[in-house]
Amino acid sequence: MTDSNQSNGHSSVRERIEQGLARRHRKEKIFRGLGIASIAFGILVVALLFTDIISKGAGAFRQTAIELQITYDPAVLGIDKVDHESLTWANFTGVIRESLRARFPEVSGRSDKRELYSMVSSGAPFTLRDRLEANPELLGKTEQVWLAADDDVDTFVKSLDDSKEGFRGRTSEMMAGWIQQLLKSGELKRRFNTAFFTNGDSREPEQAGIRAALVGSLLTLLVTLVLSFPIGVAAAIYLEEYAPKNRWTDLIEVNINNLAAVPSIVFGLLGLAIFINFFELPRSAPLVGGLVLTLMTLPTIIISSRAALKAVPPSIREAAMGMGASRMQVVFHHVLPLAMPGMLTGAIIGMAQALGETAPLLMIGMVAFIVDVPGGVTDPATVLPVQIFLWADSPERAFVERTSAAIMVLLSFLIVMNASAVWLRKKLERRW
């Protein structure tokens, strides 16, 4: 009796459980699927971001150039000797036009000719000037020169890769014909874009380069590193090794944690109000940029340096104390060298953060249009992320390519920095 009862009850419970089990396992699968989907989404986004940037920017490392037969005719140039003074006023544009007319003798009419002239970059005369200044014996002679093509030509030539028609936004049918003709004869080619690495900013995409921004970034980072690393390490040493537990220390800790979460743009406001308006430091200078970024990266460096100090076991301190070292000697002779790898890792990560930062630098005027490479920390300068921001705003299609290329350069710097931080941690950090 009890047996049948039990088996009856058993089967009904078991049935219910089994019904429920199917549902629960389904839920389990869905839950797990959601987890996998989230991970996949994250990885997909990373892949998408990188392929998007690389596919947009890879073209910028090559720039279309036109081979022209240039005659350095003194009559056209309007000079009789080669020196710096006369070259400044020499008519190199005329020489280029002469050569274009010689290449396309059939072109007549004012607007057609203007169209023809616009194929060559407006920076080409300066290329020729530099060439002639370097080789004065060329005056009166003829040579084949590769000159940068205008950005519209460049865009059109590059778009031919994707479709037969090409993107003809600002290229007329006539010009497209010339381009095809030159392409066939090999007088129009894509060559490595050295200008991108050697020039400063320019309104003309084919002359715009990242050198000025790169040097500006370097100077800014230098100021940041020189200030934030010693101050951050000193602060960490005090808080970790000396500070008594009292209200004042608590206040400092709360402040550090809060500053780590303050939006970066607020640091820009601080820089504008205090460094520029109150102390009247120069605008757009890497010095001010470095100061602002120092304040911004300090919490990162302090927090990581404290972690590094904490990781040094107390036995080291006790042993040194036991040998009669003073507290300062314990810290500076024993604890600090052992904590250094961890601190350096933190500093590199802080610097990477500073290198990618844009918003606070906009506030202190580093958005100015700057062509010259800055020579010192008080010269006006811009930095790589701001340069990217400025180019991203430019309407020319050729700037999209250059923006992406600049992003590639920035990202490769960041990857190198982060990878070296990881390497340093693996290589030097000791497990106790």
Add this chain to the structure above:
Amino acid sequence: MQTSTLFALLLLLVLVAYGTGFSRAVAAARGRGGLRNLAALPSYYGLHTALWCGLPALLLLGGWLLFDDAIIRALVMNSLPDKPDTVAGQNLLYAQIQNLAAGHLLGDASPQVQAAAEHFSTLQQRGSVLQAALTLILAIGLGAIAVLRFSPQLRAREKVESVLKAVLITCACAAIFTTVGILLSVLFESLRFFHEVPITEFLFGLQWSPQMAMRADQVGSSGAFGAVPLFTGTLMVSAIAMFVAVPVGLMSAIYLAEYASARVRNLAKPVIEILAGVPTVVYGFFAALTVAPFIRETAAAVGLHASSESALAAGLVMGIMIIPFVSSLSDDVINAVPQSLRDGALGLGSTKSETVRKVVIPAALPGIVGGVLLAVSRAIGETMIVVMAAGMAANLTANPLESVTTVTVQIVTLLVGDQEFDSPKTLAAFALGLMLFLSTLVLNFIALHVVKKYREQYD
């Protein structure tokens, strides 16, 4: 004398002082039969003299460099018999004087200004001579005193260490100086702003058009400072971002912590963390040139109109940026939940997902909520993505396909470019900055509080 030469000279003096202190200590030790008869090692005597020589001189030089421009300006401006009333006019005049003194002003200058320029250059010359002289005298004098007052009983190490400790404390206080600096700079300008625009209008006004009229009859330049559209825009973009970041970040943290094998974890975690290292300007570019056109086309395909700069594009990309932030914070707290809780739940027969949902997540909830609040404060303060992808128009709208503007975007637009420091337009940026600072401060405070108060102690 150039400041850099002065620095170099000072450095040289410090080195000489170190050497003198060191050798005096060694000589004294030799006379007394060994180093152990000194109160400190010779290097501490060297450092002691070097500090006396270098530190006061350096402080003097620093102070001088900070304030000499302001002092010279005050002296020059006071020497002028009649000067403009407005600050802008005075600035202009002073710039003219400076240019004239530097010798590159074209055009004619009144004799008065010329006299001022001469006064300026003599002051500047005298100032730099005085600066160099005072610095060097101070360095040499104090260094010499330290050398003369040397005695083998001098406890040099203690003195050097107390100076070093003071330096350490000063560095530790940098965080407080920064906070005070932020508060002062934002607060003062905001108070000036609220003098001109009532605070109620700023907080509750529905109209934002900060262009001030240059002429009385100008159209559309009323200068309205109602910040509600900015607040709603910020909230909408942040909400979209959290809508993306929280589920994805949380689920990937759960999967990585509870399901994934060690290999998958070691592979997937760094890849997702790459997203945290990408600069925001890159996300902005991605949002503006890839995501926004995609959204516009998709919306057009289903018959909706999306503007080319939309809250949705900015919010989506911002959410992507925040994913690793949410996931790594949640990962930490999920890992902190003790294994025994999981084992208990599994032993009672619950499936893995039930364990996670009913045991692990509730246990980790305070930490997760804290992390999400920190993520919200980050979304509110994010600048570049919204500047590049959300637009400038202050629309009061609930449609994510329209362009909105945020607090940070307006700060950037108001402060980039030419600005005069007493127009409400510029000051408004600081008032917005104050709002931003306060709201992130409150969010951080709540986040820390939640974590502290509701954390369950297991160990």
